[in-house]
Amino acid sequence: MFSLDNFISDSLAASKASDPVAALMALLRETVGDVDALLSALPETADDETLIHASDILTIYDIKLPPGILYPPHNHRMRVVIGFYEGCETNLIYKPGADGGPGADGGLKQVDRLDFQAPTVAMFEREVVHAITNYSATTSRAIHYYLGDLLEVERQLWNPATGQKMTFNNDDYFGFATSNQ
Numbered sequence: 001m002f003s004l005d006n007f008i009s010d011s012l013a014a015s016k017a018s019d020p021v022a023a024l025m026a027l028l029r030e031t032v033g034d035v036d037a038l039l040s041a042l043p044e045t046a047d048d049e050t051l052i053h054a055s056d057i058l059t060i061y062d063i064k065l066p067p068g069i070l071y072p073p074h075n076h077r078m079r080v081v082i083g084f085y086e087g088c089e090t091n092l093i094y095k096p097g098a099d100g101g102p103g104a105d106g107g108l109k110q111v112d113r114l115d116f117q118a119p120t121v122a123m124f125e126r127e128v129v130h131a132i133t134n135y136s137a138t139t140s141r142a143i144h145y146y147l148g149d150l151l152e153v154e155r156q157l158w159n160p161a162t163g164q165k166m167t168f169n170n171d172d173y174f175g176f177a178t179s180n181q
Contacts (some may be wrong), residue, residue, distance in 0.1 A: 002037035008053050008060065015058040015147065024145050025121050028083030031118040031143065035085050038143075041152060051151075052143075059150040065089055065094040065140045072135040072176040073108055073158040074168055078148040079126050084118040085139030091116070094129040094158075096165070107163035117143075127157070 014023035027122040031038055042062050043050060052060040063089070073094050093112035108129065116122055120138065124130065134140050160176055 002009040002031075002034065004041045004052070006120075007031065007041065009055070009071050011053070011060060011145065013176045015145070019102065020147060021081060022121055023080045024147075025123060026069040026071055027125075028081060028121045028143060028145070032121065033086040033132045037117070038085060049136075054149060054151050056176055057147070059148065061088050061144045061146075061150075063142055064102055065134045065144060065161040067134045067139065068180055069177050070180040072129055072173060073129050073131045074173065075127060075155050076124070076150065077148060077153050077155045078150070080124040080128075080147070080148050081122070081145040082085050082116075082142050083121045083145075084116045084140065084142040086118050086142075087134065087138050088115065088117045088136050089140045089142065090114070090135055092133070094131070096129060104149065108158055108172075129156075133161070135180060 010027055011024065014020060017023035036079045042052075048064045048066065052062055054060075073092070085103045091114045092110055093114065094108040095111045097107045097109065114122070155168040156165050157172055157176070158165050158170075160178065166172065
């Protein structure tokens with residue numbers, strides 16, 4: 001039987017493997033393959049982001065992505081492994097300009113678009129800058145592994161209206177969210 005405590009223990013063990021990304025991806029493939037068991041073990045909450053575990057080596061979130069919202073470009077400054085288990089999500093990938101600020105030589109340029117349909121597992125490298133959205137009519141859900149302490153790392157957020165780079169904080173992140181229409 002799937003238990004959240006066992007999942008956290010297995011995740012921590014995988015994060016200490018010689019190839020933590022491969023180990024975490026394998027664990028998430030198995031986990032998202034049994035959605036009913038996963039859902040029965042996850043805490044029920046109305047929150048879009050539920051912290052499951054945080055430590056120096058691994059942060060785990062269960063994230064719900066409602067339809068119609070475009071969250072602003074941001075980075076995580078650590079590798080991320082995501083197991084999508086319900087719905088679909090689109091990631092818009094950006095490349096920062098020379099100075100990371102607004103203007104012809106700075107700001108962000110969209111360089112890719114990645115669409116994920118559950119069940120699937122994906123990985124993002126340490127310096128990826130992305131915006132996320134859900135173009136479908138239903139909420140998507142995914143387990144996110146951050147290979148480090150996401151709550152303590154200094155990372156960046158870009159104002160979508162001005163292109164200005166700033167220190168990430170949740171108030172601005174949610175405040176800059178707009179419609180994806």
